[in-house]
Amino acid sequence: MKRATSFREGQSTFGEAALAGISLDRTDREPLHRQLASELKRLILAQAIAPGARLPSSRLYAEELGVSRATVVAAVDELIAEGYAEGRHGSGVFVAPDLPDHVLRAAEQVAPLAETGLPRPDEVRPFQPAAPELALFPHEQWAKLMLKTWRNPIRELLASPDPLGWAPLRLAIADHLRAFRGMRCAPEQVVITSGAGEGLELLAQSILRRGDKVLIEEPGYVLIRRTFSELGLKTVSIPVDEGGLDIAKGPKDARAAVVTPARHYPLGMTMPLARRLALLDWARARRSWIIEDDYDSEYRYHGKPLPALMGVDDAGVVISLGSFSKTMLPGLRIGYLVVPHDLLASLSVVMRERGARVSLFLQPVLAEFMRHGHYAVHIRRMRRLYTRRQLALREAIARHADDVLATAPEPAGMHLICNLRNGMNDRDASKRAAQVGLLAPALSDYFAGEPFRQGLVLGYAGFDELVIDASIKKLAEALR
Numbered sequence: 204m205k206r207a208t209s210f211r212e213g214q215s216t217f218g219e220a221a222l223a224g225i226s227l228d229r230t231d232r233e234p235l236h237r238q239l240a241s242e243l244k245r246l247i248l249a250q251a252i253a254p255g256a257r258l259p260s261s262r263l264y265a266e267e268l269g270v271s272r273a274t275v276v277a278a279v280d281e282l283i284a285e286g287y288a289e290g291r292h293g294s295g296v297f298v299a300p301d302l303p304d305h306v307l308r309a310a311e312q313v314a315p316l317a318e319t320g321l322p323r324p325d326e327v328r329p330f331q332p333a334a335p336e337l338a339l340f341p342h343e344q345w346a347k348l349m350l351k352t353w354r355n356p357i358r359e360l361l362a363s364p365d366p367l368g369w370a371p372l373r374l375a376i377a378d379h380l381r382a383f384r385g386m387r388c389a390p391e392q393v394v395i396t397s398g399a400g401e402g403l404e405l406l407a408q409s410i411l412r413r414g415d416k417v418l419i420e421e422p423g424y425v426l427i428r429r430t431f432s433e434l435g436l437k438t439v440s441i442p443v444d445e446g447g448l449d450i451a452k453g454p455k456d457a458r459a460a461v462v463t464p465a466r467h468y469p470l471g472m473t474m475p476l477a478r479r480l481a482l483l484d485w486a487r488a489r490r491s492w493i494i495e496d497d498y499d500s501e502y503r504y505h506g507k508p509l510p511a512l513m514g515v516d517d518a519g520v521v522i523s524l525g526s527f528s529k530t531m532l533p534g535l536r537i538g539y540l541v542v543p544h545d546l547l548a549s550l551s552v553v554m555r556e557r558g559a560r561v562s563l564f565l566q567p568v569l570a571e572f573m574r575h576g577h578y579a580v581h582i583r584r585m586r587r588l589y590t591r592r593q594l595a596l597r598e599a600i601a602r603h604a605d606d607v608l609a610t611a612p613e614p615a616g617m618h619l620i621c622n623l624r625n626g627m628n629d630r631d632a633s634k635r636a637a638q639v640g641l642l643a644p645a646l647s648d649y650f651a652g653e654p655f656r657q658g659l660v661l662g663y664a665g666f667d668e669l670v671i672d673a674s675i676k677k678l679a680e681a682l683r
Contacts (some may be wrong), residue, residue: 226341227268235270236277241621242343243278245296247287247369251338251388255300258288267563270273327665328642329674330596332469332618333499333529334665336588341577353564360567366554368395368539369566375523375573376539383579384500384524385510388541392600394550397561398538399496400430409553410492410546415458420448422649422656424468424496427461440651443467447474450485451462459492462483464512465500466615467651469660473615479512486520493521501530501582502664503615504590519543527569529617530582537561537569585664589617595668596661596675604671604679608659617664620646627682629657635681642672 216647225242227235246252258264268275279296282288291295306498352360367373373393380393396402403426411417413435421428421440428438441453447467450460462484464474474482476528486493493511513521517541526538542550572578593612597620610621623632629645636643636659643661647654663671 209439224227227270227342228344228347228371229595231347236274236281238343239264239268239270239274239278240281242419243282244285245285245343247282247302254298254302255603256298258296260295260299261530275292279573285431291451323348328671329666330618330659330661330663330678331642331665332644332660332662334662335529335531335533335617336585337532338439339584339588341380344575345568345572347569348575349515352567352571360399360558360563364559364563365405365556366559368393368561369563369570371569371574372566373539375570379578380523380525380541380571381424382513383422383582384497385514386541387514388523391547392541392544394540394542394554395561395566396538397536397683398526398528399424399524400426400537401560403427403430403494404434405437405540405550406492406494406522407431411436411458413625416454416456418448418450418453418457418460419651420462420467421651422460422469422646422654423651424463424498428651438651442655443470443472443473446478447472447480448482450482455489457489457491461494461496463496463498465497466503468498468534469618469646470620470656471613471616479515479666480645483512483516483518483520487518491520494524495521498524498526499529499616501591502586502617504593505614506588506611513541516543519545522546530585535565535569537565589664591669592663592668593619595662595671599672599675603676604682607679607682608675610661618660618662621659621661623659625681625682630638631661632682639677639681641681643678660671 225239225246227238229235229240231238252258257281261272261279264275265272278289278530283290283296286302287299288296289299309427327337370390372395374390377386377388377390381390394405396405414437416437416439417431418441419431419438421442423440427441431438439454439457441448443449445466448460448462453460462474462482464482465481466473482493485491493512493516497511500511512525513523513669520543522543523541524538525541527535528538540550562672569578594666597610597612600610600621607623607625607627608621609624610619613619623629629647633643633648643659646656646658646660649660666674
């Protein structure tokens with residue numbers, strides 16, 4: 204306890220998140236002291252370590268990172284030599300209050316958007332749902348793999364890309380899904396897409412026809428309803444209950460059903476086994492399709508999830524839809540479909556006519572990232588972090604907003620549904636949140652018809668505990 208406490212006291216301006224962002228690879232040829240120096244430079248330039256801040260002692264660094272003090276001293280000496288830090292006799296080592304010109308020029312090679320005259324992208328605001336933690340992504344490992352891949356690319360990377368995706372990435376995804384989701388899928392069943400939108404378009408053009416009925420959950424993911432409607436399909440919304448979608452309540456002539464059985468979006472319930480088996484029986488009997496949206500099944504914090512529908516599908520009627528936007532970076536724009544063998548031929552025809560929509564630049568990097576185990580490590584790390592952040596959100600509501608908001612713990616996901624205790628309409632509440640700089644979508648907006656439940660959808664994954672606490676206090680004041 205003493206060591207942990209003294210470290211936090213010694214690095215108050217350094218930040219716990221910044222320390223967690225340091226990653227050293229002992230299998231890399233680059234010496235550990237050089238890796239540590241690079242990591243510290245990155246954090247200094249990003250101002251995760253404030254200018255003028257005192258760095259913790261070499262002993263504390265060594266203990267926390269599991270390296271020798273000599274390694275830390277060598278890294279710090281490099282920082283001092285290059286002007287990132289300065290030693291003060293008897294006081295320690297401090298980040299340079301004014302970085303030298305050559306360092307600033309290197310950091311400013313990419314001009315901020317404000318200086319280009321171009322509009323900035325929308326900023327992520329508390330409590331934006333599905334926003335992952337970005338600062339703790341293993342950027343250093345990703346950058347090394349990208350450099351390794353493209354410094355001297357293999358011949359296949361310079362050829363025309365396969366519209367179905369880079370083969371090693373399809374293999375890596377199949378391996379991951381077998382291990383994490385219990386799916387029995389071969390690499391050739393995996394098709395790389397640019398995300399959920401393209402995946403839905405491909406299915407609409409390859410296995411469905413204009414006018415076909417598609418069952419969707421009510422409430423549900425707005426993109427599904429909008430995409431299918433724009434492509435001429437008839438979406439039929441089925442209100443969910445505590446067990447999710449009940450296929451017995453749908454029309455008998457539907458051609459497909461889109462479901463989120465692992466964790467309903469946005470309400471969060473898990474579809475029980477009996478409902479899953481009934482859904483599979485329906486699809487087999489009517490020669491229809493089940494489109495399983497596995498949007499955030501990676502983030503389960505308590506208990507063991509039921510296997511994916513595709514893991515218990517013996518008739519080849521389930522199609523799985525997945526993406527890396529919520530588990531890695533939204534800008535990655537890489538997703539996938541896992542389709543039964545019988546659909547591969549028709550899907551391949553459509554994709555080859557359309558051409559590749561996903562750049563080949565990042566696919567081999569992601570394949571190596573997964574093959575080396577970095578993706579699995581990142582998921583486990585985020586699970587632990589998001590568990591703490593969900594607790595922080597619930598505690599902040601109890602502390603600051605107990606009179607206006609009510610919520611309950613969830614065993615999975617990246618958001619909580621919060622009921623309004625003051626009788627306010629959720630759309631009005633969402634507007635009040637926006638007026639104070641918060642993004643708290645109204646649950647009513649996830650319904651196609653008249654909503655049977657109201658509330659606010661509060662994402663917590665991408666925001667640290669201090670931001671969550673301050674934002675809940677601000678939201679409570681707005682709702683009063």
